[in-house]
Amino acid sequence: MIQKNIDCEKCFASPDAIFSLLTPEELEYVKKHHSCAYYKKNDILFKEGDEPIGLLMLSDGKIKVFREGVGRREQIVRMVKPFGLMGFRGLFATENHIATAVALEDTVICIVDKDDLMKLIRENSNFAIGIIQALATELGFSNRRTVALTQKHIRGRLAESLLFLKDTYGLEDDDATIKIYLSREDIANLSNMTTSNAIRTLSTFASEEVISISGRKIKIIDLKKLERISALG
Amino acid sequence: MIQKNIDCEKCFASPDAIFSLLTPEELEYVKKHHSCAYYKKNDILFKEGDEPIGLLMLSDGKIKVFREGVGRREQIVRMVKPFGLMGFRGLFATENHIATAVALEDTVICIVDKDDLMKLIRENSNFAIGIIQALATELGFSNRRTVALTQKHIRGRLAESLLFLKDTYGLEDDDATIKIYLSREDIANLSNMTTSNAIRTLSTFASEEVISISGRKIKIIDLKKLERISALG
DNA sequence: CCATTAATATGTTTTTCAGCATAATAGTGA
DNA sequence: TCACTATTATGCTGAAAAACATATTAATGG
Numbered sequence A, B: 001m002i003q004k005n006i007d008c009e010k011c012f013a014s015p016d017a018i019f020s021l022l023t024p025e026e027l028e029y030v031k032k033h034h035s036c037a038y039y040k041k042n043d044i045l046f047k048e049g050d051e052p053i054g055l056l057m058l059s060d061g062k063i064k065v066f067r068e069g070v071g072r073r074e075q076i077v078r079m080v081k082p083f084g085l086m087g088f089r090g091l092f093a094t095e096n097h098i099a100t101a102v103a104l105e106d107t108v109i110c111i112v113d114k115d116d117l118m119k120l121i122r123e124n125s126n127f128a129i130g131i132i133q134a135l136a137t138e139l140g141f142s143n144r145r146t147v148a149l150t151q152k153h154i155r156g157r158l159a160e161s162l163l164f165l166k167d168t169y170g171l172e173d174d175d176a177t178i179k180i181y182l183s184r185e186d187i188a189n190l191s192n193m194t195t196s197n198a199i200r201t202l203s204t205f206a207s208e209e210v211i212s213i214s215g216r217k218i219k220i221i222d223l224k225k226l227e228r229i230s231a232l233g
Numbered sequence C: 001c002c003a004t005t006a007a008t009a010t011g012t013t014t015t016t017c018a019g020c021a022t023a024a025t026a027g028t029g030a
Numbered sequence D: 001t002c003a004c005t006a007t008t009a010t011g012c013t014g015a016a017a018a019a020c021a022t023a024t025t026a027a028t029g030g
Helices: A009-013 A026-033 A114-123 A125-151 A154-169 A185-192 A197-207 A223-232 B009-013 B024-033 B090-095 B114-123 B123-151 B155-167 B184-193 B195-207 B223-232
Strands: A003-006 A034-041 A044-047 A053-059 A063-068 A074-080 A100-103 A107-113 A211-214 A217-220 B002-004 B035-041 B042-045 B054-060 B063-068 B073-078 B101-102 B106-111 B211-214 B218-221
Touching: A009 A026, A009 A053, A026 A107, A026 A114, A053 A114, A063 B123, A074 A125, A074 A154, A074 A185, A074 B123, A074 B195, A107 A114, A114 A125, A114 B123, A125 B063, A125 B073, A125 B090, A125 B114, A125 B123, A154 A185, A154 A197, A154 A217, A154 A223, A185 A197, A197 A211, A217 B042, B009 B024, B009 B054, B024 B106, B024 B114, B054 B114, B063 B184, B073 B123, B073 B155, B073 B184, B106 B114, B114 B123, B123 B155, B155 B184, B155 B195, B155 B218, B155 B223, B184 B195, B195 B211
Parallel strands: none
Antiparallel strands: A003 A034, A034 A107, A044 A100, A053 A107, A063 A074, A063 A100, A211 A217, B002 B035, B035 B106, B042 B101, B054 B106, B063 B073, B063 B101, B211 B218
């Protein structure tokens, strides 16, 4: 699965990626020592219980990270977009992965092994602060999400998920269609509801002309209304 | 509210506290530059929307951290025990507080302002890693909790909360009574249910002889059973 | 110490949503 | 291409939990 030193240039070039915080020497070092991995749609990057191997940066593609709860029902806790970091939390909490990561489309990731990661954190305080920022942002997201998922009703949860997907992956050229191709089941697992209810509620939103649906493509027609539904709960 | 340089010795002496990672010089510096703050039961440490001022370490007491959701209903996202860190997440995510912290009993905290905090993180990689560990652990907790709160049924959620309180604050000398004094409302806000349902379900647990209740004191009678209820959902 | 308010307790009603069933449609592999 | 499977769609039923109502008990302040 893992091929050495191919095709993560984007990770090293993008100003959005955490590697932009490295010194030229460190960057050179990482370029030499990292690995790349390629995954096809539905491939598993890591599973709950696996030992973390280091820092994974998504170079290309989309990933869902979920936990299995009661009755193997999955709850998506994160959606990753390019240059997002994964897989290193457990290293620091000294535990194995508590979630599973699956590619939603063909995906390339960049891997920095744990020793190199620790080395960078120790040597470069900017990089360490970058890691802290990533965790702090993610924790904020998680706390907000906990409350939204537990307190909002189905319509509110689904509306919030759609807005979240829009914010995360953006819109297509029509400036309306959410740039992700998710099954109804994934949308349900993101929004803490059954697949039936995700389908049903999406249909309702469509009939209310808040969104329009064409297969798995979801177009936001009335953003204000969608935001209102989300805010109201 | 804030008095300078009094009574946080514990924070500087405990091997459990993050300050144990500081060099003697840094420790001296923090001892000189920190502040102490004293709060009575129900006092607010910080509110959702407030600007973070630095790192808060709980020296003595107990604190709940919650977010207000739909209809001002509060969801507790964290319970802090001595030497736990608070209030710095927003500094790194560059946003204001997204939650409110309230003292559950008389409380002493130690405050390191943000400039000093940044200085320590930049200078001492062990300290930086300590901060990373705190965030990583908290994020793991939050993710687990999201799934438990959304997927488990009332009994499972309440059982889990009781076990969580036991693990966080420990047991009294009888090795059974949970060492915290919480209102039913707080228990409900921790467990994502209405106060009525918290009261009702606690009564049920008592009648099933899983716990026994004496006012706000909760004694765990059948730990195995409680764990089973929590695991089952 | 009493009056007032807050917290706890418990019963009843209503809403929300999960669970199940069934059908139609879309995807996939031999 | 056709058979087979997965996904989407929709209706119906029942369980779970919120909302509401009303006592009862405990805590608090004048």
